[in-house]
Amino acid sequence: MFFALTFSILASAFLLVPLIKKFSGARVLVSLPAGLAFFAFLFMGWPSLRSGEVITHTLEWFPSMGINLDFQLTGMGFVLGLLVMGIGALIMSYASGYMKGDAKETRLYLLLYSFMVAMVGLAVSNNLLLFFIFWELTSIISYLLVGFKHEYETSRKNALQALLITGGGGIAMLIGLVMLSHVGGAWTFTELTANAHLITESALYPYILTLVLLGAFTKSAQFPFHFWLPNAMGAPTPVSAYLHSATMVKAGIFLMFVMTPILGGTELWKTTLITTGSITLLVGGWFGLTQKDLKAILAGTTISVLGLITFLIGIGSDKAILAAILVMVAHALYKASLFMMVGAVDLATGTRNINELRGLKKWMPLTATAALLAGLSKMGLPPFYGFIAKEYLYKAAIPLPMEWIQAVLVLGNAIILALAIKVSIIPFFAKDKEKQESASDNPLHKNELDWTMSVSPFVLAILGVLFGAFPNLITPMVHTAVHSITPEANLYAVKLWSGVNWPLILSIFTVGLGLALFFSSRWLEKKETPKSWGVVIYERLLEAVLCLFKKTTRVVQSGYLQNYLAVILIATVALVAWKSIPTMGLWVSYESNLTLTPIIIITAVIMLISAFWICITKSKLNSIIALGVIGAGVALLFAYYSAPDLAITQLLVESLIVVMFAWVIKDIKPHNLSTPLLLNSWYLIISASFSLLIFTLVMKSKLVNLAPAISQKMVEMSYPEGFGSNVVNVTLVDFRALDTWGEATVISIAAIGVWILGKNLISKKS
Amino acid sequence: MELIISLLIAGFFGTGVYCLFQRSFIKLIAGLILIGQGANLLVFSVGGLMSLKPAFVGKEAPPMVADPLPQALVLTAIVISFGLIIFTISLLLKAQRELKSDDLNQLNTTDTL
Structure with missing residues (x-):
């Protein structure tokens, strides 16, 4: 019921969005289904989750293989689902402003809704294969969305790049998941969790881990696969904000979360995740520092934060998992907001270059406020949610024995802070030193942007403050999420202020380093x-x-008919000969109870001579005459061997073909193309051996006796049931009428084809 | 199986295939027709040949008539191969018009037409 309701509300969008687009002036309503689904999910899911009741639903799929469509609401899935639908609703309303007047508007909304369905499905699936299907769906929809401006080559190229990398990871993951279910003996996450010891002790464990992590790392843009993410930012801004910062890249993170109780806890898991995460953190940050494009900078910090979360999952302690979820939520809130802000700035001023944008607060006050709030959360300053996330991150990292880790984390966070200042403060609040500001010097192309474009980022930014000041609003949900990953975890309280301690000192140090980096960052920017x-x-x-x-x-x-033909025929002859000669022998025996009359023998000889004549002659008229002779001969055979209907049809068809030939014969040029002798004798050998094969098979096919009962029944039923004395006719129009109908269809299609081609020919002529 | 009919079928298939190996349009069509005739005869003769006893029945079914089922199948096949051949002729005519040649080997790319 719960799942059906959520999915059907989301699915209703496919009906509602085109209607809204068509009949309503308030296009912002396109976010309605997402919003409704969000609240349905929240208010129906949360009470049962809190009371510890598990909502599950199973539909049979391949019960014989133990594969079913299992849905289950877990704490982690709940958090992800809320992010997907909540941010989704805001993105939808933002997109209705952003895409105003774009011809492909509806397409974008519907693609975003398809993505939402896939993502929610991923969050609530409890079956490895079902999970995989939703996972791949997100990749495919992402491909369509990155390539949304498909008129541009770069856009198509980047879309393909994202698809190939995430799709390649997806295939690796599928292999890993199949191995996982084989070793763990189940397809559901819940059962696998119970069998976790089987898996981690198995000899296949390293392979399973590698394959599954390949899927997660490609999806979540971890080093060394991170490069697709900045390229994917060519998509329209709502897409970048939604897929490539807030949700889809979190799918890989989500996979690592749900795999923690199944594959996690080993040294291999920890080392891989911690190393990859730290490298990704720094690589993404460095990429961001060298960029001037606002979107590219945000892409860089997104990679950094994804690395940070991977790192935390790798540590795997109770505190680390808590911190990972906090970072994930905080990041989704501020990053989506910042992306939407960048899209608004881009649309208003026509540029995303940070060196050209100054003093925008005067023109876009609401957007500037949203950017400031989201930016402060990203910097990790109190009282924002980003601050809490960073404090818990340090708390989780401090007990680690490796000192270099803390240095890496401080550096990474400092870079994120420096970039946050660059993106969210400078374009809005810095004064332009070179140009004198004046009222006439309005940088905006359009003075007024659609209000929806400022409201959505503003709402998200406000939530960042609200949750920061009153973390208990969402702490229970975060705690259930932690419990769904590590059921025995100590639940640490989430507080804004926990006194002067080591994490706070690290934070202060981070801020100092970040400011220093910010002031020196202009030298790092590269021209290209x-x-x-x-x-x-x-x-x-x-x-x-x-x-x-x-x-x-x-x-x-090769494109040459001769080559294809030669391959097909040689293969046929060789295979049939190889299989049949040893069992059936080569010799054919001749026996017949048929009376051969001279007329049949003479007809057959004439037909054979005509067939050979067609091969030799160079005259087209001769060919046609010889073909006519053969057709007439076949008709005679039909007539003699008790098939008058066939004879009549054959004669009719033969005449028509000859007429058609005669009609076009003047248009067909005489052929004086000769094949080289050697090649021709090669063709001759192939034809002859094929002919021999056919002869042998036909001679031997006396052994094949088709069931006579059908024919006998037809003869018996023809008059009493079919009311006709000509059994063949009754068969055609009654017993096998469907065949005849098909035949008529084929002829009609051929006639249409001939008509079109012929019309074309005539019009060319005139 | 009947010797003379088998020879005929094999002859049609062999010469038909040989014609397909040639480079001219008219041979291609002739090859298709020949193979079609061979196939029709093959199906026809599989039911067992019986001279001068067509499958006409009255109220009382006669004890021995020719097998009507292969005949019905071949009848369908004749008509369909007719459609195929007429369509091929128009297609090749069109191709020849575009290419100004009747060399099949110039039909080996999809883009130049």
């Missing part, structure tokens, strides 16, 4: 971003694969 080596490897690999298959295709698909 060189391709990162990840992109280079990807492009080389893609090129090599395409080249290989082009060459193979060129060899296999």
Whole structure:
């Protein structure tokens, strides 16, 4: 009921959105289904989650293989679902302003809704395969959305890049999941969790882990696969804000969360995740520091934060899991807000270059406020939710034995802080030193942006403050999420102020370092971003694969009829001979109870001579006459061997073909193309051996006796049931009428084809 | 199986295939027709040949008539191969018009038409 309701509200969007678009002036209503689904999910899911009741639903799918459509609401899935639908609703309303007047508007909304369905499905699926299907769906929809401006080549290229990388990871993950279910003996996450010891002790464990993590790392843009994310930012801003910062990239994180009780806790898991996470944190930050484009900077920090979360999941302690969830929520809130703000600025001023944008607060006060609030949360300053997340992050990291980790974390967070200042403060609040500001010097193309574009980022930014000041508003949900991952975890209270302690000192240090980085960051910006080596490897690999298959295709698909024919015939002859000669022998025996009359023998000889004549002659008229002779001969055979209907049809068809031929014969040029002798004798050998094969098979086919009962029944039923004395006719129009109907269809289609081609020919002529 | 009919079928298939190997349009069509005739004869003769006893029945079914089922199938096949051949002729005519040649080997790319 719960799942059905959520999904059907979301699905109703596919009906409602086109209607709203068509009949309502208030296009912001397109966010309605997402909003409703959000509240339904929240108010129906939360009470039962809090009371500890588990909402599950199972639909049979392949019961014989133990594979079913299992849905289950877990604490983690609940948090992800809320983020997906809540942010989704705001993004929808933002998109209705952003896409105003765009011809492909409805397409964007519906793609975003499809994505939402896939993402919610992913959050609530309890079956490995179901999870995988939703996972792949998000990849495919992301492909369509990144390539939304498909008129541009870069857009298509980046979409393909994102698809190939996440899709490749998805395939690796599928193999990993199948191995996982094989070792763990179940397809559901819940059962696998119970069998976790089987899996971690299995010899296959390292392979399973690697394959599953490949899926997670590609999806969540972890090093060394991070390079697709900045390229995917070419998508329209609502897409970047929704998929590539707040939700889809969190799917990989979500996978790591749900795998924690199944695959987690081992040294291999910890080392891999901690190392990858730390590298990603720094690589993403460095990428952000070198960029001037607002969206690229945000992409860089998104990669950083994803690395941070991976790192925390790798630590896996109770505090770390709590911190990971806090970071995830805080990041989703401020990053989606910042992305929407960048989209608004881009649309208003026509640029995203941070060096050109100054003093925008005067023109876009609401957007500027939203940017400031979200930016402060991103910097990790009190009283914002980002601050809480960062404090708990440090709390989780401090007990670790590795000192370098803390240095990496401080550096990473400092970079994020510096970039936050760059993105959210400078464009709005810095004064333009070069140009004198004046009222006439309005940088905006449009003075008024649609109000929906400022409200959505503002709401998210406000939530960041609200949750920061009163963390208990959502702490219970965060706690159930922690419990769904580590059921025995100590639940640490989430507080804004926990006294002067080591994390606070680290925070202060981070702020200092971040400010220093900010002031020195202008020297780091590059004029042109060189391709990162990840992109280079990807492009080389893609090129090599395409080249290989082009060459193979060129060899296999020559485009010459003769080659295809030769391959088919040689293969047929060889295979049939190989299989049948040992069992049936080569010799054919001849026996017949048929009386051969001279007329049949003479007809057959004439027909054979005509057939050979067609092969030899160079005259087109001779060919047509010989074909006519053969057709008439076949008709005679039909007539003689008790098939008058066939004879009549054959004669009619033969005449029509000859007429048609005669009609077009003047248009067909005489053929004086000769095949080289050697090649021709090769063709002759193939034809002859094929002919021999057919002869042998036909001679031997006396052994094949088709069931006579059908024919006998037809003869018996023809008159009493079909009311006709000609059994063949009754068969055609009655017993096998469907065949005849199909035949009529084929002829009609052919007639339409001939008509179109013929019309074309005539119009060309005149 | 009947020797003379088998020879005929094999001859049609062999010459038909040989015609397909040639490079001219008219041979291609002739090859298709020949193979079609061979296939029709093959199906027809599989039911057992019986001279001069067509499947006409009255109220009382006669004890021995020719098998009507292969005949019905072949009848369908004749008509369909007719459609196929007429369509091929128009297609090749069109191709020849565009290419100004009747060389089948110039039809090996999809893009130049």
